[in-house]
Amino acid sequence: MPASRSASKTVSGRTPRGATARQAGSTALRVLPQVHAVLERDELRQAAERHGRALVTGLVRERLDALRRDVRAGRTGGAAVESELAGLPAWVEREAGARTASTMRPVINATGVILHTNFGRAVLPENAVLRMTEVARAYTTLEYDLAGGQRGSRSSHLDRLFALLFPGRAFHIVNNNAAAVLLALNTFAEGREVIVSRGELVEIGGSFRIPDVMRKSGAVLREVGTTNKTRLADFERAIGPRTGLILKVHPSNYRIVGFTAQATLREVAALGRRRKIPVLMDQGSGNLLDLTRYGIRNEPSVFEALEQGADVVCFSGDKMLGGPQAGLIVGRPDLVKPMRENSLSRALRVDKVTYAALETVLLEHARGAAESRLPALRMLTMTRQAIEDRARRLIDQVAAGPGGTLSLAIVPGLSLPGGGSAPEEGLPTALVAVASGRLSARAIEKRLRAHATPVIARIEEGKVLLDLRTVLEEQEPALAGALASLA
Numbered sequence: 001m002p003a004s005r006s007a008s009k010t011v012s013g014r015t016p017r018g019a020t021a022r023q024a025g026s027t028a029l030r031v032l033p034q035v036h037a038v039l040e041r042d043e044l045r046q047a048a049e050r051h052g053r054a055l056v057t058g059l060v061r062e063r064l065d066a067l068r069r070d071v072r073a074g075r076t077g078g079a080a081v082e083s084e085l086a087g088l089p090a091w092v093e094r095e096a097g098a099r100t101a102s103t104m105r106p107v108i109n110a111t112g113v114i115l116h117t118n119f120g121r122a123v124l125p126e127n128a129v130l131r132m133t134e135v136a137r138a139y140t141t142l143e144y145d146l147a148g149g150q151r152g153s154r155s156s157h158l159d160r161l162f163a164l165l166f167p168g169r170a171f172h173i174v175n176n177n178a179a180a181v182l183l184a185l186n187t188f189a190e191g192r193e194v195i196v197s198r199g200e201l202v203e204i205g206g207s208f209r210i211p212d213v214m215r216k217s218g219a220v221l222r223e224v225g226t227t228n229k230t231r232l233a234d235f236e237r238a239i240g241p242r243t244g245l246i247l248k249v250h251p252s253n254y255r256i257v258g259f260t261a262q263a264t265l266r267e268v269a270a271l272g273r274r275r276k277i278p279v280l281m282d283q284g285s286g287n288l289l290d291l292t293r294y295g296i297r298n299e300p301s302v303f304e305a306l307e308q309g310a311d312v313v314c315f316s317g318d319k320m321l322g323g324p325q326a327g328l329i330v331g332r333p334d335l336v337k338p339m340r341e342n343s344l345s346r347a348l349r350v351d352k353v354t355y356a357a358l359e360t361v362l363l364e365h366a367r368g369a370a371e372s373r374l375p376a377l378r379m380l381t382m383t384r385q386a387i388e389d390r391a392r393r394l395i396d397q398v399a400a401g402p403g404g405t406l407s408l409a410i411v412p413g414l415s416l417p418g419g420g421s422a423p424e425e426g427l428p429t430a431l432v433a434v435a436s437g438r439l440s441a442r443a444i445e446k447r448l449r450a451h452a453t454p455v456i457a458r459i460e461e462g463k464v465l466l467d468l469r470t471v472l473e474e475q476e477p478a479l480a481g482a483l484a485s486l487a
C-alpha cells in the first residue's frame with residue numbers, strides 16, 4: 001500500500017538509521033514526533049476531514065502519550081515504536097469509527113416481552129415514521145394557524161381525533177405518564193393533600209419511583225388503608241378541608257393476590273362527586289381495546305375508566321396505545337383546562353415529531369384499525385398458531401443452510417405484555433429452543449447478542465428461547481442469518 005509506505009517514510013525520516021531495542025530510552029523518546037507533525041501526514045489529514053479535526057487530534061495525542069509512557073517505563077522502544085507509529089493512521093481510523101458509532105441500535109427483540117422498556121417499548125407503524133420524518137425535515141404549522149395567518153396551538157392538531165375518540169372530554173399531552181401524574185398533582189393538590197391507597201402506591205414503584213416524583217409536585221401524599229386492603233371508608237375518613245385530589249392507580253407492575261380488597265374506581269368516583277373532589281385515574285397502559293377477547297382480563301380500557309366515573313384519566317403513549325413516548329390526559333374540560341394552563345406544562349410539553357406520531361396512531365384507533373396496523377397491538381393479538389407457523393418457517397430456513405447442525409425445536413411458552421401492563425397475563429406462544437453441540441446456552445445467547453443486528457433472547461432452564469411474537473416480520477431474514485452464524 002503506497003499510502004502507508006509514505007507514512008512510515010515520514011516517520012523513519014526522523015529516525016536514526018539502525019535504531020534497535022537496545023538503544024531504547026532517550027533515543028526512542030526523541031523519535032516520537034510532535035502531534036502537529038503527525039497530523040500533517042496525508043492519511044491523518046484525510047481522517048480529520050472524515051471524522052473531524054478535534055477527534056483525530058485527540059486520538060493522535062492519546063496514542064503518542066501512551067507510547068511515551070511505555071518508552072519511559074521501558075515497556076517498548078526502537079523498532080517496536082517505529083512500527084507503532086507506522087500503524088498509527090490505521091489505529092486512528094479504527095478508533096474514530098468505533099468512538100463515533102451509534103450505541104442506540106435497532107435490535108431483534110426475541111424475548112417475547114412486547115412493551116419492553118429497555119428496548120423502547122412500542123414499535124411505531126411505518127406511516128407514523130413517515131409523518132415524523134415529514135414534519136422533522138421542514139418547517140411546519142406546529143403553532144401556526146394557516147387560515148388566520150397567526151399564532152396557533154400545537155395541541156389543536158389533535159382536536160378532531162380526540163373529539164372522535166372521547167366526545168365531550170378535553171385532553172392534554174405531556175412528555176410521559178409520570179409527567180401527567182406530576183402535573184395533575186401539582187395542579188390540584190400543591191400544598192394540599194392527595195388521597196391514595198397504600199396498596200396502589202406500592203404498585204407504581206420501581207427503580208425510579210413515581211411516588212417520589214409525586215412528592216415533588218408539592219402535594220402531600222395522604223396514604224390510606226394497608227398494602228392489601230383499602231376500603232371506601234378509608235378514603236371517606238381521609239377527606240378534609242386540605243384534600244385536593246383523590247388518586248386511583250391501575251395495578252401495573254405486580255398484583256397483590258390473596259387476602260385483598262380495594263375500593264373500586266366506580267365507588268371512589270361516586271365519593272369524589274358527592275364531596276366535590278376531583279378523582280384522577282392513573283390508567284397506565286393506555287389500552288383503548290377490549291382485550292378480554294384475547295385472553296387478557298385485567299386490563300380495563302381508558303374508556304372503561306371514564307365510564308366508571310373517573311374525572312380525569314392519564315396514561316402512557318408508548319404502552320398499549322402503541323404510539324410514541326407521551327403522557328395523555330383525558331377528562332372533564334373544567335379540570336383539564338387548569339392543567340393546560342399550569343406553567344409546568346411548558347416544561348413537560350412534547351415536540352412536533354411526537355405530535356405527528358400521536359396523530360397517526362390515534363387515527364388508527366379511531367378507524368378501528370389498531371389491531372391490524374399498530375405493531376405493538378399486532379403482537380399483542382397475534383395467535384399462538386400464527387407464531388408457530390412463523391417459527392416453523394424460520395426453522396426450515398435455517399435447517400436448509402449452514403445452520404443445519406444446530407438443534408432447533410418448537411416448545412410451548414408464554415409471551416408477556418410488559419411495560420407494567422397486565423402483569424400476570426402470559427400470552428400462549430410457540431418458542432424456538434436453540435441448542436448446539438458445541439456451544440453452551442450462555443455462549444449462544446452472547447453470540448446472538450453480538451450479531452450485526454443484535455438478537456436478544458431469553459434463557460430459561462438452561463435453554464435459549466426465541467419468541468417470534470416480538471420479532472418484526474422484516475427482521476426474520478436477519479434472525480435466520482444470526483442463527484446460521486452460530487453453526
Ligand SMILES: *Cc1c(COP(=O)(O)O)cnc(C)c1O
Pocket residue numbers: 176177178179204210249250251252253282283284285315316317326327419420421
Ligand atoms: C407505566 C406507568 C406509569 C409511568 O408511565 P411513563 O409513561 O413510563 O412515565 C405510571 N403509572 C402507571 C400505572 C403505569 O403503568
